[in-house]
Amino acid sequence: MFQDERVISIMQYLKENKRITVDEICQRFDVSRDTARRDIVKLEEQGKIIRVRGGAILPTLSKEMPNFKERLQMDTEVKKAIGKLASTLIHDGDYLYISSSTTTRYTVEFMNSKQNVVITNSIDLASLLVEKEGITIHMLGGKLFNEHGFVYGTKAIEMLSQYYVDKLFIGTCGITKDGLSSLFEEESYLIREAIQRADQVIVLADHSKFGKREFHQMAGFEDIDLIITDKEPSPEIIEQLQKYNVEILLANDTEKN
Missing domain, CATH: 1.10.10.10 (Winged helix-like DNA-binding domain superfamily/Winged helix DNA-binding domain)
Incomplete structure (x- = not known):
């Protein structure tokens, strides 16, 4: 050989x-x-x-991140299933924060609730939301990350600090036994602020995110309430989720029923 x-x-x-x-x-x-x-x-x-x-x-730290359009083409059906299930958790009149993510994008696509108020830092999500009736949109201001289509920075955090929401929907780059991590340090600060402003924190992540660690620690399991995914994570991660009473919803199980 x-x-x-x-x-x-x-x-x-x-x-x-x-x-x-x-x-x-x-x-x-x-x-x-x-x-x-x-x-x-x-x-x-x-x-x-x-x-x-x-x-x-193998390196435990992941360093590669395709741009938003490239990520949108990856595991599309899985992300759609997760986003569709997440959308069923949105009720009429809910106040929401939805972060920039290719999976949260499908949550917005499948939304059919009414009279919602939605805060977002994503120009892509905002453009989808304007097509839906009865949705009030609060677009955060700040510096635009062109390649990934989201707003971040001190001004965005300051604006977000003035709001409270019922539910927070976020994506993540990686999930290990230590919690959630992201390649984008600046957006991590924004999501940390959003966590403080939400009654319920919902994480959307396909199975490829489990076991992956990124550069910046975004949140611990004590900060979140629910993870929607397509496959169960490793026993090591499940043990930590149970320790902090984090619920797991499997999109594929729902699709079969």
Whole structure:
């Protein structure tokens, strides 16, 4: 087996097992320890792994984030199912904050309630909301993140601090046993303020977000009430959710019924 073939197999193993040792590479591919070490060095140079004593692990910190349009094309059916279920939690007359997210976008698409007041920092969500009758929209002001289509900054936080809402709908880049994390530090500050302003905090996240850790800690499980997803997370995360009485709703279960 050539090195390029081995490193692909090593990455597949790491995605399933999170860690691989030099001895395991030797046994699995019938190569010497020197060859196994060279494979690890190559993967490290490519930025795909972190070398540790005796082997390698996958980086726990995710650094890549496609722009809004690219993310909108990913796992579309799953996000639609989550968004559709989330929309059933919105009642006539509810006051809402809906954050910028490709999954919360589908919540807005499926909304059929009336007389709602909606606060958002997303220009995409605001454009969808104007097509619905009887919705009062409060668009936060501040600095616009062009690539991802959301407003952030001190002015946005200051404006949000003047409101209270019944329900908060947020997306997240990652969920681990430590809580929610985001690649966008500035928007994390905005969401933290929104959490303080909401009676109920609802997180929308497909299964790919579980086990992923991003740069900035956004919220702990003590800050949220409900997670809507499509698959159950790991036992380790479930244990933490139960500790803080966070409910899980599975969109796929609802679709089957």
